[in-house]
Amino acid sequence: MITLGDCSCWFKDKKKVVKAMKHMTFSVKEGEVVGILGENGAGKTTLLRA
Numbered sequence: 632m633i634t635l636g637d638c639s640c641w642f643k644d645k646k647k648v649v650k651a652m653k654h655m656t657f658s659v660k661e662g663e664v665v666g667i668l669g670e671n672g673a674g675k676t677t678l679l680r681a
Contacts, residue, residue: 634658638681651677 640652651674659665667675 632658632660635681640677640681652681655681 634656635658636656638652638655639650641648641650643649655678667678669675
């Protein structure tokens with residue numbers, strides 16, 4: 632099982648701090664297949680890098 636618990640991610644954009652994710656939690660059980668879908672800028676890559 633893979634578990635991501637209470638993950639938050641911020642980054643600094645020129646003059647301000649941007650909250651990309653706040654308190655995200657999920658798990659993937661053995662044998663499960665997961666796909667991450669979303670529009671451009673939805674946070675897919677940010678989630679994977681967290």
